[in-house]
Amino acid sequence: MPKNKSYEVKEYADRPYEKFARNDLYEDRPGAILPLTCNDAIARGAIEAGVKVAACYPGAPVTYVLEALAHAARIYPEMHVEWSANEKCAYEVALGAVMSGARAMCIMKNVGMSWIADPLVSSSMLGVTGLVVVVADDPAAETSQVEEDSRWLARFAEVPVLEPSSVQETKELVKYAFDLSEEIAMPVVLRITVRLGYARAPVALGEIAHAVRRRRLHFDKTGGWKGGANLNLTWPDAGPTVLHKRFHGEVDRAVLGRMSSRPTQAAVQAAVEACAYHQVSDADGEICIVTAGLSHEEVRETLALVDAQRVAVAKLAITYPVPETLLRRVLGRYRTVVVVEEGEPIMEDQVRVLATMTERPARIIGKRTGHIPYAGEITSEVLATRLSRLFGWSNPLQSQLEAVEASLEFLRDRVPFRIGGQFCAGCPETAPTLILRKVLDSIADETVVCGDSGCGTIAAIPPIELVNSFICMGAGLGVAQGIYHSGIDAKAIAVMGDSTFFHSGIVELINAVYNRANVLLMILDNKATAETGQQPHPGAFGITASKQPTKELALEDLVRACQVDFVKVVDAYDVRELEDAYREALRIPGVSVVIARGTCALIVDRQRKESKIKGGQSS
């Protein structure tokens, strides 16, 4: 390459946020192959399907799906893409959009799925079409507080779950999920797990359904969105149960005549049976492994390692409900069926039920028999070890795993790494948490501090060790109230971030004021959903996901409107002021709030660099 070749692109200077933007993700180039992240692949799948509304509350490992879609919204202005205040809002926004005839998607991590349980269950039987919920589970809980399996919640609402196994398939299944949702008139959940969520691989693009995205919409008032109330039923026919009866084919013919015929379990099952993404590679041996998602790739890795060519593999693309015809054939043909999946035994339990309805079924091995672990990622190391022991194969990884164990011992002795991150240099959360700890240490009361999600969790570990409990988003303040009401004779303390306050903390605050709790709430106001990558929220900079100006909600005004007994906004870097504010807030009975304000140091750093570029100084 000639040395003097210049790659400088000048027009970037006035749009610094576009410095990493890649327009090829949004181009109409069917057949072109691009190396994409799984997040980009999800976004591209949705764009190809003609998604019009997308909503998300940030959460690893699917945060960047929305960032990719937000960029698309600047190219296709009819799209609406938003950072919602919480996951429940995100789901409801998507729900309203599909009721109006648009295709819509909401994206969340595993713990976010719990937040949408109520609207998901309440809307799954209404007959909505074109609604996809993307959820990322976190086996091994790399970036979550729990290892929960979201598929239970999908099953709870009786909606189907798709599980892609590769980046390319993720894009295809997102597209297919929209079609499936329209076919069966139900929301559809697409579940990925963390390792796939962070994967990168070449992906072949498809056509973008511009016409779907641009179609003229109207809200169909006869769509049955009021549920049973739509039918104007007379006693003794109860409203809400009618939808559940319709789903399971138990509704009276006379009532059915007054409502649409979808969704039904029979139609869902038929669609699952007909899904073209299930794959069975038969073999002449006696063992078949039933698997889905990234576990499929790990199974293939394992089989290549142990050179087990006589083992059949059935990969399911839909893991709830499972394809019955396919599995009953597998159960009838093979003597042993091993079910391999990350998380809980969702597929396995369904396979076991099917076995009770199959003549002389195979022996089923899985989590229920103790052969496959429930916790952690299902890697080829785990599988090679477990399956070799089970089937009497020699484990090709034996010596390797022993060497790794020895290295781990060595590391534990020599370099005991502390788990967890640290506050960044210049972080505005360092002083507020450290000073609060010092103030509490200096008073005699046995005060309890309840923590919350976000960057502030770093204060839970040494050296600050501020908090005594940590549950989930917004739970800190609720737990603190319970601690006070239980009769502990001191002001209970809760610490949360600004994004958490808008997510759910405000409700806890209202509850505290109403029920006369004696608590201190410290809000770390760093003007961002910082931990996931400094996404904006309702109280940060007045900017939307797609970089449009909007209102910036004043945190202290909201807090005051909740009629708290004391509120003070303090500079997060002013140590003396912080200490005075804490002492005063602890003295005042009732609900007191201290807001420690300081913009995330990474944002300040970026803004400084961007203003330098805008100012025309070359860096």
Add this chain to the structure above:
Amino acid sequence: MSFPATAKPAGNRLNLVICGQSGQGIIMLSKTLLTAFFEEGIQATCTEYPAITHRFATTFSHIRVGEGVFSPRIRAGEVDLIIGLEPLECLKVSLIHGSPRAVVLTNDEFIRTDGVENPLLKSPLLIRSVEDVVEALRSRGVCDVVVVNATEIALRTVRSRSAINMVMLGASHASGRIPLSRERMEETVASIVPKGTAERNLEAFRAGAALVTAVRSRATIDVGGARP
């Protein structure tokens, strides 16, 4: 992972890990390498462990090159090339993931550990210097370790720490284990980095490459040839 049919298979398999702390540009390197392999028509896939947004959190990327690769995750003990942007993180990853024949390139600058006891430190200082890291690795059978003064080079060539990743990439490429041409690497670097920073990044890349090339020609450190 499934690959589009147009990708050509690579001659050898290569398992590569880039590791360091968050904010050092590991994901950028991962993206650059994957794109370069893709442009070259070599099958490659990767998965990243981007930690969280906090600084000082372990971040790494697994890149798998070659055919017959399904999962993007590399098994412990099977990594051929390790690019370490921070010595302690590199030590950790190399011990667990490195194969005995692995080539390890590590930056020599510790983050937040200047040999001084400090309560904010991530780990107590039984490992105090990059020599200790090399020694610890050798004692566990990982012998092919190249120490690169990447921070110093980055500061000298482009007056910024943010180019440490490119210095390390250049050094790693010059080690000869990455089956890509120099032109391909430079073109990809130029197309991936933030707009307006291509020249600076290329300068850092070339400085890193020059250092390892010089080391190799003097043959003071065995940086290893292609794997048999």
